[in-house]
Amino acid sequence: MKFVDEAYIDVAAGNGGNGCVSFRREKYIPFGGPNGGDGGRGGHVWAIADRNLNTLVDYRYARRHEARNGEHGRGSDQFGAAGEDVELRMPVGTIITDVDTGEVVAELLVPGQRVMLAKGGDGGFGNLHYKSSTNRAPRQSTKGWPGEQRRLKLELRVLADVGLLGMPNAGKSTFIAAVSNARPKIADYPFTTLHPNLGVVRVGPGQSFVIADVPGLIEGAAEGAGLGHQFLRHLQRTRLLLHLVDLAPFDESVDPVAQAKAIVAELKKYDEAMEAAAQAAGGDEASGLSGADDARAVGRGSKLADKPRWLVLNKLDMIPVEEREQRVKDFVKRFKWKGPVYQISALTREGCEPLVQAIHQYLESLREPEAKEPDPRFDHEPQAAPAPPDADDPRFR
Secondary structure (H helix, E strand, O other): OOOOOEEEEEEEOOOOOOOOOOEOOEOOEOOOOEOOOOOOOOOOEEEEEEOOOOOOOHHHHOOEEEOOOOOOOEOOOEOOOOOOOEEEEEEOOEEEEEOOOOOEEEEOOOOOOEEEEEOOOOOOOOHHHHOOOOOOOOOOOOOOOOOOEEEEEEEEOOOOOEEEEOOOOOOHHHHHHHHOOOOOOOOOOOOOOOOOEEEEEEEEOOEEEEEEEOOOOOOOHHHOOOOOOOOHHHHOOOOEEEEEEEOOOOOOOOOHHHHHHHHHHHHHHHHHHHHHHHHHOOHHHHHOOOHHHHHHHHHHHOOOOOOOEEEEEEOHHHOOHHHHHHHHHHHHHHHOOOOOEEEOEOOOOEOHHHHHHHHHHHHHHHOOOOOOOOOHHHOOOOOOOOOOOOOOOHHHO
């Protein structure tokens, strides 16, 4: 299936049905009165988060989605039926934005979440609605209201706990295949990964986290070199970045330190480009974000360069055992790295298990401690035992 993480669609809710003007005319009933019913409301357009979808390819080619109109009212006190709603299933992690206003309509972060994209028009009133003690034969009715129409932008940002960064052929796909059940394409040429891959790492019973592998970056990605920055958006919701470095490149003239610095520089350029785009759009005010949306806005627009990042030195199996320690020390010194450093071989899985355990412990430390419910058996502190009777008390003589 083709991976598509951006699409534009037009949605149109149904129009409301018109009200009816009608009177009851039957033999022997000279004063039947008005019996024109109201029109039915138009159908709504809903977005539903579906955990079984991972791409927006369905909306790349089907761009127009219209709900049915409500039926008109009829005589004999018959109200029009409401129009059928339209449900658009989208992957979890989709951001829906109004193209005309720049307003963020919704973020689908929870499986099964339902959001109304376009509201159907209300039905018009029939003359039965206007009947009163002073208006015995009303002849007025109203037309149905038109439904909402919107042009929307759909942007998918995968939901993952950990993101992988690195140059092409740094071993990111091999690593995610070694620690999870994901089976991305692995080959000995650059740009093997052309779209993000997700892998679920199971640490123990009921303990797991998700890793996202994105296509590799190269120097000049901000100017469009390689695959550019188009997939970095999928790392903005992660809580930890793993910077994988090929410590034994095939070309001996390639400096791993220079490659690692180029990745950091590209992250900063990406953050600057996103900040400039936000300012051009007018910031949060232009996007329609309120104070209640601040938490989601921070998670959506946090800077990649400021996220916690660990250094993972890969392909140690290509380095003789006696040279590994010196090679690692030299890299860390030249890179001027002060954060955590892990040495692994994704091919032989050497060092992968300690890294996975460390990631799990770090993610668990970020989660808020769950409030434990008090045991009802210990709601009240035990009462102290009664004091023995006093021998001088006259009641006990």
